[in-house]
Amino acid sequence: MNKISKKLLMMVSIIMLIVFGVSFLFNNFFSSDYYLYKMKNKVNTIYEEIDNLTIEQLRKVEQEIENENNVTIVMTENSGNINTINEKIQFELSKDKIVLNKFWITEESLEKVNEGITVRRIFNQGKLKTSLLTVLYERDNHLVLLGTVVVHNTDVIEIVNQLYLFSILLGIIISLLLVAYFSRKMITPLEKLKNVAKDISHLNFKRVEITSGDEIEELSHSINEMSDRLKSAHLELEKKNQSLNTLISSISHEVKTPLSLIQAYTIGIKDDLDDGSYTDIILEQVHYTSEMVDYLIKLSKVHELEVKKEAFELKELLQKIIVQYNISLKNKNVQVVQNLGTVQNSIINEDHNQIEIILNNLISNAIKYGEEHYFEIKLRCENNNKIKFSIRNKTTRLQQQHLPFIWDAFFVVEESRNKEISGTGLGLSIVASILAKNELQYEVTLADSYINFSIWFDLVE
Secondary structure, three states, X not given: OOHHHHHHHHHHHHHHHHHHHHHHHHHHHHHHHHHHHHHHHHHXXXXXXXXXXXXXXXXXXXXXXXXXXXXXXXXXXXXXOHHHHHHHHHHHHHHOOOOOOOOOOOHHHHHHHHOOOOEEEEEEOHHHOEEEEEEEEEEOOEEEEEEEEEEOOHHHHHHHHHHHHHHHHHHHHHHHHHHHHHHHHHHHHHHHHHHHHHHHHOXXXXXXXXXXXXXXXXXXXXXXXXXXXXXXXXXXXXXXXXXXXXXXXHHHHHHHHHHHHHHHHHHHHHOOOOOOOHHHHHHHHHHHHHHHHHHHHHHHHHOOOOOOOEEEEHHHHHHXXXXXXXXXXXXXXXXXXXXXXXXXXXXXXXXXXXXXHHHHHHHHHHHHHOOOOEEEEEEEEEOOOEEEEEEEEEOOOOOHHHHHHOOOOOOOOOOOOOOOOOOOOOHHHHHHHHHHHOOOEEEEEEEOOEEEEEEEEEEOO
């Protein structure tokens, strides 16, 4: 048996032994005294009821009192002769079938009664194993004896105590068996919970089914919920660890290439092999590495940013950002097709700075990687409570199979990783992180060589 069952059995056994032991000792040593005490109280109570009655009144209710209380009432004239009085009282008692070996009213008792004092005495009848419990008092020149037979129950109590002892032992045995059975039923689900907890501690996220209908069942539900959450958290942690490993690997690859080029062209300059382009190539690689570090810093800070929402015009912010790209648009000979005029209300309640980062990244991507001399930006109200932002440009390098990975850090389509074509692959990862942090709905679609990014915002009424 397990420890709890042993403790439970021991505890119940000790309690039962103490309770039954005290009960047994009480019955053995105090039952006779308690019986006599109760009989005295009974006689005294009856005496108090009849004390104020006259002899005539007492004669009328004598039979009724005797039958109801199993007592005897004897009345005789107080002649003053002790022998005559004793003979008359004993005769009346014998008529009530009370057999006496010892009974005698003494002169002293008679004197007390004559003085108005109530005399209480017990007459032990010896081998008859009974006693006569009496109350003697005087009323209307008559002596009144109220008495009842008290049985000596020592032998009976001894027999009863023996039987009681056997009953106690049998009760203890039955109780212990029942305790062992029910404790086992209670311990079994606890053992299941212990095993499941041990499995969870070893990252084996199991569940347990217990239908006891009590707190143990509620505990099993809590453990199951904890196991499910830990399993989900563990899987998420593994996913993040995998992403971190991939990120570190990608960073190492991205940094290694420009550093190798910088090293090679620096050695070329040292060996007087420079044809005039080495410095430009070194500066280009330094610029690319610096740009990648900036993006990594931004990506790391996204998770620390607090979302501070405020109401602002999305259309106004978008127009402001487009103006900032005028020089880049002219240099690239790219135009922006703006479909914003039909929108009357574009007030949203979001983090202004973070939304600006998102729009900047998407617009700069469209300028840098678009394959036509224009790209399209659109705002459209939907269902009167949402506004949809879309940006669309042409690309022939991106395929449908690339879309699930487009938000991943360092993902680039160009296998040669030409920096002019593919970039760092961090911009969209920053966008996705901010969108997720702000709990905004977004999607990317590809159709007829046109990629379309969409974001939905809740309008402020």
